[in-house]
Amino acid sequence: MNTLLSLYIFTTGLILGSFYHVVGIRLPVRTPFLTGRSQCPHCQTKLQPIDLIPLFSYLLTKGACRHCCNHISLSYPLVEALTGVLFLFSYIVYGWNPTFFGACLLISLSIMVTVSDLRYMLIPDRLLIWFAALFIIYRFVYPLHPWYSSVSGAFISLLLIAFIIILSKGGMGAGDMKLLGVLGILLGTHHVLVTFFIAVFIGTVTSLLMVSLKRSGRKDPVPFGPSIVSAAVIVYFYGENLVVLYLSSF
Ligand SMILES: [Zn+2]
Structure with missing residues (x-):
């Protein structure tokens, strides 16, 4: 197991987790998820790059919008952290090989299905x-x-x-x-x-x-x-x- 690669895989999981959360919420209501910047669900302020760093933005702002100070759902950091941890776990179990990539595919689908099914x-x-x-x-x-x-x-x-x-x-x-x-x-x-x-x-x-x-x-x-x-x-x-x-x- 390579420490640098582990860190890379965990970070990739965090970033993809953030994307999967967006897909899970937007896909069922047919909102485009590749274009259209994320916004605060309360005050509709478009989020700046500093607000979009997975996990860290949430910890930095203590889970509140920087503009309207309303509470932001815990599901964002939870989904990001869960994806990161599961990707890392797959790498620890399988190493860098095809079974690991299969696990990552399955985890990706699982995260998006969970977000979408729980919400809608x-x-x-x-x-x-x-x-x-x-x-x-x-x-x-x-x-x-x-x-x-x-x-x-x-x-x-x-x-x-x-x-x-x-x-x-x-x-x-x-x-x-x-x-x-x-x-x-x-x-x-x-x-x-x-x-x-x-x-x-x-x-x-x-x-x-x-x-x-x-x-x-x-x-x-x-x-x-x-x-x-x-x-x-x-x-x-x-x-x-x-x-x-x-x-x-x-
Ligand atoms: Zn706001």
Whole structure:
């Protein structure tokens, strides 16, 4: 492990995290995210370069706008820090190799899905199409499992959640279905199925916690996307052990 490279990867994660936060918020409402400078959500003042340094700007201003002094959401520094830490973690686990780049792709999708689904209860199709293409290219260049495992992983995921949507009459959404399908390309059949079961577990625990903390009612819909991507990241890193555990439980 190279210290300078670690620092570089962490910083890249912070900067990309800041960008992913913008994409997650702007893409579902069709605001251009490459043009159009960020502005304060309260006073609409265009942000200056000093306000746009990931993490540091927030710490420097103690989480308040420099113009109107209104509080700025903690989600900005949290998303930036989480992306930086997860990129660094991937590098520590895999080193500078193709598996590391696959992990970074998955983390990138996960961050944008989480921001968008928590805010709008929506996973943008355009995001899923981009990442479907990226995962296909990645798996083509770096075939970790046979190609048909990606194909069947995608289709089984789509069918599985379509079945649940019909049975539960809307317990899960079409966005969740497409998301798991796209993840199937990267993870392959076995791993995407394990992802699904872990996601249901995370989703159930989260819902129970929210109800018990009275943050939501029993009937309130809870976005399932963050559970799916969290499970996918866990399976990407620890998949082999989990598949063995899962198969041995029968
Ligand atoms: Zn302001």
